Amino acid sequence: MIKIIIADDHRIVLDGLSSLIKATNEIEIVGLANNGQEILDLLHDREVxxxxxxxxxPIMNGVEATKLIKRQFPHVKMLILTMYSSIGFIRKVLEIGAQGYILKNKGKEELIDAIKTINDGDEYFGREIEKTLRQSLKKDNIFDVVKLTKREIDVLKLIANGDTTPIISEKLFIAHSTVETHRRNLIEKTGVQNSKGLVKYAFKNGYTLE
Structure with missing residues (x-):
């Protein structure tokens, strides 16, 4: 029996995935989590x-959780199930040790197949993910075309982390007004509408805290 934990911050997603997986006889759900910290808490007292x-x-995203899991529980394998299919984001997740990556818009068969494949010791990437990876090999610049300065990237990562302007100012030792200038420049460069858009942009392109 393959023992798994499912993590998602939307209850309806957890319920839906649970129903799909419970219909199989080879996989057992031993825990449900709403964030990365809850995953770690479960791993401390369950065989997974x-x-x-x-x-x-929230609290701890999947990227941060994966890093800690691979460090503290190296025997546990990670399958990323997300909406994001951009090459920057895919590479970010693979670099930190995830064994699989599939999209949420796929069916039950792919999810079950991915879980079984990873459990057998192989990696699993959905067809769209494999296509994106192949296309990236043909390009020199696989990350976003937008060119960001090092400081803009620092600010973007902290925005994605949920930090406010005063907190970013304190962490980077720059004035509040400078933070806001970087924020405006980032919005203009990336073409998003607001800070929420910057958060999504950061996740899609792999700009998250190490």
């Missing part, structure tokens, strides 16, 4: 083979 996790979650 695979964590199926979303990325964009």
């Amino acid at each position: 083979d695979i964590v199926v996790s979303d990325i964009e979650m």
Whole structure:
């Protein structure tokens, strides 16, 4: 029996995935989590083979959770189940040790197949993910075309982390007005509408805290 934890910050997603997986006889759900911290808490007292996790979650996102899981529980395998299909984001997740990556818009068969494949010791990427990875090999610049300065990237990562202007100012030792200038420049460069758009942009392109 393959023992898994499912993590997502939307209850309806957890319920839906649970129903799909419970219909199989080879996989057992041993825990449900709403964020990365809850995943770690569960791993401390349960036998787990695979964590199926979303990325964009509160308190601790899937990227941060994956890093800690691979460090503290190296035997546990990670399957990322998300909406994001951009190459920057895919590479970011693979670099930190995830064994699989599939999109939420796929069916039950792919999810079950991914879990079984990863449990057998192989990696699993959905067809769209494999296509994106192949296309990226043909390009020199696989990350976003937008060119950001090092300081803009620092600010963007902290925005994605949920930090406010005063907190960013304190962490980077720059004035509040400078933070706001960087924020405006980032919005203009990336073409998003607001700070919420910057958060989504950061996740899609792999700009999250190490």
